[in-house]
Amino acid sequence: MTRLYAILAVVFVAALAGGTWLMTRGGGDGGDRFAQCRSSKIAGGAETIGGAFELVNAAGETVTDKDVFTEPSILYFGYTFCPDVCPLDVSRNAETIDVLAERGISATPVFVSIDPERDTPEVVGDFAHNMHEKMIGLTGSLDQVKAASRAYKTYYKKQQGDEDYYLVDHSTFSYLVLPEVGFVEFFRRNETPEQMADKIACFVENM
Structure with a gap:
């Protein structure tokens, strides 16, 4: 089963990297209220991405997806020891939040850590707060993190190395999640805060 999820995650990442998501046969918008906002089509529909999860916040409290997504949210899976990619992506997401705030x-x-062995609630909380005062940092048990990652079809794999100093390969997409709706869009690394804000505004206007 673990191997199956890994294969599905790789296929998902490869499809995104290719820049195109294909509709299932007999596609069409099917009454999608967000059709004009989407930059690409999703095989099986957006409802195939995301779902319920339980994770642990910076205060050490177990929270669910409903506790976390109380307003439009930009979700990212990474880890605090990431040397370059994560800080840049998370900083970009934080800047997007500020651009959106300027637009009302x-x-x-x-931020969900995929390295719970090192990323304790306190560590994740400090990282999130340093990135943005509104950022929610989440971690959890290995099983909790794995379940959340599977729900969003993300990929990650711990590399061999020192017990305290090792890298984790992972996908780098950011996800737009709306309360009472769920996942609706993804963002690639090359998108700017302004571009992301433009897309998010469209979804918010059509909620």
Whole structure:
């Protein structure tokens, strides 16, 4: 089963990297209220991405997806020891939140650690707060993190190395999640805060 999820995650990442998501046969918008906002089509529909999860916040409290996504949120899976990619991506997401605020749209950046062995609630909380005052940092048990990652079809793999100093390969997409709706869009690394804000505003206007 673990191997199956890994294969599905790789296929998902490869599809995104290719820049195109294909509709299932007999596609069409199917009454999608966000059709004009989407930059690409998703095989099986957006409802195939995301779902319920339980993780642990900076205060050490177990929270669910409903507790976390109370307003439009930008979700990212990474780890605090990441030397370059994560800080840049998370900083970009935080800047997007500020651009949205300037436009009168309140949104929340969410960071989920895929390295719970090192990323304790306190560590994740400090990282998130340093990135943005509104950012929610989440971690959890290995099983909790794995379940959340599977729900969003992300990929990560711990590399061999010293017990305290090792890298984790992972996918780098950011996800737009709306309360009472769920996942609706993804963002690639090359998108700017302004471009992300433009897309998010469209989804918010059509909620």
